Amino acid sequence: MSERFDTLAQHFRENGHKLTQPRQAILHALLVAPKPLSPAEIQEQGQVFYADLGLVTVYRTLELMEEMGVVRTVHLADGCHGYALATPGHTHHVVCERCHAVVEIFGCELGEFLQSVAERTGYQITGHWLEIAGICANCQQMEK
Amino acid sequence: MSERFDTLAQHFRENGHKLTQPRQAILHALLVAPKPLSPAEIQEQGQVFYADLGLVTVYRTLELMEEMGVVRTVHLADGCHGYALATPGHTHHVVCERCHAVVEIFGCELGEFLQSVAERTGYQITGHWLEIAGICANCQQMEK
DNA sequence: ATGAGTGCAAACCGTTTGCAATCGG
DNA sequence: CCGATTGCAAACGGTTTGCACTCAT
Numbered sequence: 241m242s243e244r245f246d247t248l249a250q251h252f253r254e255n256g257h258k259l260t261q262p263r264q265a266i267l268h269a270l271l272v273a274p275k276p277l278s279p280a281e282i283q284e285q286g287q288v289f290y291a292d293l294g295l296v297t298v299y300r301t302l303e304l305m306e307e308m309g310v311v312r313t314v315h316l317a318d319g320c321h322g323y324a325l326a327t328p329g330h331t332h333h334v335v336c337e338r339c340h341a342v343v344e345i346f347g348c349e350l351g352e353f354l355q356s357v358a359e360r361t362g363y364q365i366t367g368h369w370l371e372i373a374g375i376c377a378n379c380q381q382m383e384k
Numbered sequence: 385m386s387e388r389f390d391t392l393a394q395h396f397r398e399n400g401h402k403l404t405q406p407r408q409a410i411l412h413a414l415l416v417a418p419k420p421l422s423p424a425e426i427q428e429q430g431q432v433f434y435a436d437l438g439l440v441t442v443y444r445t446l447e448l449m450e451e452m453g454v455v456r457t458v459h460l461a462d463g464c465h466g467y468a469l470a471t472p473g474h475t476h477h478v479v480c481e482r483c484h485a486v487v488e489i490f491g492c493e494l495g496e497f498l499q500s501v502a503e504r505t506g507y508q509i510t511g512h513w514l515e516i517a518g519i520c521a522n523c524q525q526m527e528k
Numbered sequence: 529a530t531g532a533g534t535g536c537a538a539a540c541c542g543t544t545t546g547c548a549a550t551c552g553g
Numbered sequence: 554c555c556g557a558t559t560g561c562a563a564a565c566g567g568t569t570t571g572c573a574c575t576c577a578t
Contacts, residue, residue, distance in 0.1 A: 256557095257557085258551085258552055258553070260551070260552070260558065261551090261552095263558090275479075292559090293560095294559070294561080296544085296545090296560065296561080297559060299542095299543065300558085300559085301558095334507050334509070335419075343507065345505070349497045349500075350494075353494070357478060358518070361489070361520075363518035363521070365516060366518050366519060367517040368516040370512065370515075373512065373513070374502070374505075374508050374510050375510060376505075377506040377507070400532095401532085402532060403577085404533060407533090422567095423567085423568085436534090436535075439535095439567095440535065440536080440568090440570090441533080441534060443568065445533095
């Protein structure tokens with residue numbers, strides 16, 4: 241087993257969780273994955289290591305791992321649900337964590353950064369998508 | 385009706401779509417919304433303008449509007465489904481549009497930009513979240 | 529007049545929950 | 554041993570589809 245695996249396994253034990261076969265399978269699946277996986281994909285891949293792995297267990301384990309900071313959620317292009325009128329041109333959003341008020345940021349200072357990303361990764365960049373979380377002026381007042 | 389509304393209405397007609405009462409209600413709802421709305425919220429708000437507005441119509445109209453580029457989808461913190469192992473530190477992703485391969489970008493050159501956003505908006509910035517779409521080197525080859 | 533657009537009901541699919549059986553420390 | 558963990562089946566909530574009726578042009 242990889243060194244990475246052992247570190248993750250220890251994480252479980254430190255937090256007082258048992259390292260069962262289903263959980264090991266899920267860890268393995270995520271370790272060898274070249275991309276973010278959906279729960280269903282994790283089950284599928286995980287069954288290579290533990291044939292009886294159930295989808296429910298995948299959900300519960302992911303929840304656990306998220307709490308422990310072992311997995312991160314990656315937002316994919318589909319399945320996210322909020323709609324706002326499009327504004328001409330390229331904009332970004334700042335969303336208030338408290339009241340969900342949204343401010344649009346016009347102008348995008350990311351060009352240079354993206355250029356360097358393209359060079360570093362060999363990817364041809366086709367788009368990007370930034371969202372900023374914060375607390376709006378109003379809600380900052382409230383907290384006092 | 386606002387000038388903005390008329391522009392949007394015209395968009396419908398130009399694309400050969402009828403501007404029905406339900407659709408008008410949906411436009412109104414989005415126009416007055418201070419934040420991105422879920423389909424259910426759009427229905428709720430839209431019923432202020434057209435009481436019989438059905439949820440199914442909201443879905444179908446949103447799909448239509450998305451094709452026309454009239455609405456943008458905003459990704460909210462919940463409801464997005466992909467998991468990857470967490471990497472220590474702050475990273476961003478570049479996701480390939482074709483094969484969904486993911487490259488992580490270490491280091492984040494957004495500090496300065498976020499600073500200026502904070503000043504411009506009065507928000508206290510608590511986090512941000514950037515995803516970059518592109519075509520990976522492999523898939524660029526494939527296309528030839 | 530007539531096809532685009534609508535609402536309803538039902539199908540669908542991913543996620544969550546209740547529960548009895550099982551496993552790991 | 555004993556509670557944490559599991560899989561199953563059923564419930565659940567959001568989204569999509571089939572269909573007959575209605576409306577905008």
